[in-house]
Amino acid sequence: MPQLLQAGGLNTAALQVPDLYVQIAQPETLLVAGLASGRLGIVGTASWGPVNRPVIVGNVSACREAFGGKRACASNLTLAVDIAVHQGANAFCLVRVTDGSDRAAAGMLGGIRISAALTGQAGNGIRINLVRQSYRDGLFVLTVAHEDLGSTAYSGADWSALATAVAADAQALIRIDQPPESVDIEAGSLELAGGTDGEAPSAYAFLGDGGARTGMYALSGQGCSIATLAGVTEPAIMPRQLAFGEAEGVYMIASGPRDETLEQAVQSKATLGLWSHAFKYMFGDWLWWNDDVLGLQLASPALFAAGKLAALSPEQSGLNKPLGGIIGSQRNGLDRTRFGYAAAELGVLIENGIDVICNPSPGGQYWSLRSGHNSALKAGIQSDAYTRLTHYLARSLAGTMGQYVGAVINDTLFGNIRASLLGFLSELLSQGILGVTGGRLPYAVICDAGNNPQERIATGYVRADVQVQYQGINEKFIINLQGGASVSVSTASGSV
Numbered sequence: 429m430p431q432l433l434q435a436g437g438l439n440t441a442a443l444q445v446p447d448l449y450v451q452i453a454q455p456e457t458l459l460v461a462g463l464a465s466g467r468l469g470i471v472g473t474a475s476w477g478p479v480n481r482p483v484i485v486g487n488v489s490a491c492r493e494a495f496g497g498k499r500a501c502a503s504n505l506t507l508a509v510d511i512a513v514h515q516g517a518n519a520f521c522l523v524r525v526t527d528g529s530d531r532a533a534a535g536m537l538g539g540i541r542i543s544a545a546l547t548g549q550a551g552n553g554i555r556i557n558l559v560r561q562s563y564r565d566g567l568f569v570l571t572v573a574h575e576d577l578g579s580t581a582y583s584g585a586d587w588s589a590l591a592t593a594v595a596a597d598a599q600a601l602i603r604i605d606q607p608p609e610s611v612d613i614e615a616g617s618l619e620l621a622g623g624t625d626g627e628a629p630s631a632y633a634f635l636g637d638g639g640a641r642t643g644m645y646a647l648s649g650q651g652c653s654i655a656t657l658a659g660v661t662e663p664a665i666m667p668r669q670l671a672f673g674e675a676e677g678v679y680m681i682a683s684g685p686r687d688e689t690l691e692q693a694v695q696s697k698a699t700l701g702l703w704s705h706a707f708k709y710m711f712g713d714w715l716w717w718n719d720d721v722l723g724l725q726l727a728s729p730a731l732f733a734a735g736k737l738a739a740l741s742p743e744q745s746g747l748n749k750p751l752g753g754i755i756g757s758q759r760n761g762l763d764r765t766r767f768g769y770a771a772a773e774l775g776v777l778i779e780n781g782i783d784v785i786c787n788p789s790p791g792g793q794y795w796s797l798r799s800g801h802n803s804a805l806k807a808g809i810q811s812d813a814y815t816r817l818t819h820y821l822a823r824s825l826a827g828t829m830g831q832y833v834g835a836v837i838n839d840t841l842f843g844n845i846r847a848s849l850l851g852f853l854s855e856l857l858s859q860g861i862l863g864v865t866g867g868r869l870p871y872a873v874i875c876d877a878g879n880n881p882q883e884r885i886a887t888g889y890v891r892a893d894v895q896v897q898y899q900g901i902n903e904k905f906i907i908n909l910q911g912g913a914s915v916s917v918s919t920a921s922g923s924v
Contacts, residue, residue, distance in 0.1 A: 460828040460852035465820045467519040468512055468738040469652035469678065470731075471634050471644050472505040472659065475625050476550035476577060477524045480642040482650050485520050488513055495524060496550030497576045498721050499625075502659030502728055503634075511717060511731045514752040516739025523646045525633045526626050533623030538614045540587055541605040544623055550577065551623035554601055559615050568613055570594075572601050586613050631662035635669070644672060653742075653819060654679045656734045661685040661712065663696045673706035677819040679737065679802070679812075681708045683730035687758060688712025690773060694780045697803065703781065705804040705815045708733065711777055711784040713768070715795075716756035726758070729785045733797055742816040743861045745901045747800025751785060754795040760787060774798055781805070790905075800901065811901050817861070821896065824852065837885050842876050845892050849873045853896065863899045870897035 430448035438451055469482075476496035477483065485491045491509040498506045505522050512520070526547070533551030534543035537558065544551030554574050561567040566585045570593075573579035580600065584590040590613075591604040602620075634657040636643015647655055655678050657669070666682055673680035684693050693711050702709055710729040717727045732751050740749065759768030769786050777784050781803035789796040801810045808814075829848065835841050853871040856862045862870045875892040884891070 460824060460848050463820070463824045463827050464519065464651060465653045465742045465816065466517065466738045467521055467650070467652045467654075468517050468734055469521045469523070469647040469650065469655035470505060470508050470512070470734075471523045471525060471636075471647070471655075471657045472508050473499075473501060473503045473526070473625065473629060474505045474524045474550075475499060475548040475623075476546055477505075477522075477548070478546060479524050479526055479530075480636065480640075480646055481523070482646050483522050483524075484650075485509070485522060486518055491520070491522065492576045493578055495522065496548060498719065500722050500725065501628075502726070503628075503657075505658065507719065507722070507725065507727070508658040508731050510719070511727055511753065512735030512738065515732060515735030517735040519738070521647055521650045521652050523643065525629050525636070525643050527629045527633060528626065529624070530626035531622065531624045533620035535618045535620045535622075537616050537618040538587075539611045542618065542620070543603050543605075544620055545600055545603050547623065548625050549623050550574070551601075552619075552621050554620045556602065556618045556620070558613075558617070568615070574601060577601055587611055631657075631660050631665050634658075634660045635665045644669065647678070648672075648676055652676075652678050653816065653823075654681060654734050654738050656681040656728075656730045658731060659728055661728070663700055666702055666707070666709075667700055670702060670704050670707040674704060677823050678706070679708065679815050679819065680706060681710065681730045681734040681737070683710040683714075683728045684712025686712055686714045686726070690776055693782050694776065697780060697782060702803050703805045705802050705809045705818070707803045708801075708812070708815075709782050709803050711782050713757050713759045713784060713786070715754050715758075715785060716762060717753055718755050724755075732785060732795075733783065736797070737812060737816065740816075741861060742820040743813055743899055744816070745800035745812040746783075746797040747812070747901060747903065748790050748796050750789070750791075751795045751797075754785070754787075757786070769798075781810070800903070813898065813901055817898055825849075828852075832890070837880075837888075837890055839876075841890070842880070845875045845890070846873050849875070849892060849894055853894075862896065865897070865899075870899075871895060 432450050435451045438449055474495035477494050483494050485494055488510050491506050495505045498504055509520055530547035532544040532547045537556060542556060544554055557571045559569055561569045567583050570582045570590050582590055582593040584593055591606060594600050594602060594604050634643050636645045638645045644657060661683055669680045669682055697709055710733055714726045715729055717725045719725050733746060736749055736751055737746050756762035778799045781801060783797055783799045783801055785795055786798050787793060787795045800812045802815050804810050832845055850873050872895045879891050879893055
């Protein structure tokens with residue numbers, strides 16, 4: 429009788445019985461899916477949250493629930509996210525670091541020790557209330573609440589049942605030490621105390637360890653297109669940030685120290701050899717930010733640059749894009765009519781691959797990135813757009829084209845590979861990420877017998893050659909104006 433089989437489940441070379449065999453084939457996946465290009469990775473400090481573990485959030489409220497409220501510290505994660513959100517960023521991967529001396533808040537309730545589930549000062553605000561819910565059933569309700577971290581309730585007839593309920597909750601704010609059977613449960617309340625953030629972590633704590641996946645290395649494989657170490661200005665660790673960016677396809681944004689001079693910035697960058705398309709060095713002219721909770725705060729320019737770039741499409745440069753929430757800088761002060769950079773000073777910075785946030789901008793009196801460059805030496809790869817779009821293309825292809833590994837090499841495979849690549853690039857063209865110039869397509873794909881000779885095919889190699897022309901960025905706009913009563917103007921008939 430006829431047989432129905434899934435495609436690939438029938439060995440056609442081993443059939444012996446004459447019959448009808450119907451193979452059900454799934455639609456072939458020939459599309460390359462573009463990966464998200466707006467996730468911003470930030471490594472910083474907090475008064476709550478897991479340590480050295482990446483956490484995905486989308487806004488300030490979610491960050492506050494995961495890491496507690498803002499603190500007047502340049503490396504605070506919640507403050508950093510708020511700054512980036514004001515630039516348009518809306519996807520974050522956050523990693524909290526400490527110096528190791530942080531402690532969890534704790535307290536005693538009815539002879540039972542209760543401690544905060546995580547370390548930090550935010551745990552000191554956790555309020556615990558235990559009340560009898562039902563005298564008939566003997567049930568108690570344990571309510572755990574915090575202003576920023578949220579609230580939860582657990583029920584049980586004794587401490588053992590409550591401890592089990594809390595342990596089963598992966599998002600629990602507290603931990604209950606396993607109670608001895610002799611301790612009776614009684615109503616009461618408690619506010620935890622003794623939690624500390626520890627001392628300020630060193631720059632190397634932010635950097636972390638590649639083997640243990642701590643600090644910056646916890647961002648590995650998390651889909652971040654841009655990353656920064658909040659408030660960190662130590663030049664000695666910047667080469668490792670650069671290396672991480674190149675290895676992971678992440679645009680690393682770093683800043684010089686507060687009150688940095690032009691000479692210091694140029695010398696530091698040259699001495700450390702910070703020349704790469706995967707690294708952006710922001711001049712250490714820190715910016716005044718008027719926070720809704722903390723008031724005036726001096727914030728790293730790297731946070732503003734990273735937030736704006738994360739909000740832009742990958743073909744865009746940060747050059748001349750308005751930045752929100754800045755009310756002054758160290759160089760300008762808080763005087764909006766005072767402009768801090770001469771053309772010669774900007775020329776020195778740009779020539780040495782250093783970007784700066786200043787006011788005015790080419791489009792008027794607002795704060796923006798003044799060059800939109802990474803730290804590469806070659807002019808053809810200096811733009812933010814080169815870094816962002818190159819990483820976007822490479823990561824998108826790496827995330828999808830692996831489906832063809834293990835396939836039989838023939839003309840059908842070559843055609844499928846070309847179809848996938850051309851379809852992906854065509855979609856980028858329709859989205860405006862790529863653009864037509866001079867009426868010619870900005871991409872070409874070759875994958876056939878011409879660039880895959882038989883001797884290479886025999887050893888298992890398949891090669892696809894892809895060329896993509898990026899859109900340029902208008903950096904030097906020249907208008908040739910000729911005016912005067914004696915000027916002769918030629919216009920087409922009927923054009924006025």
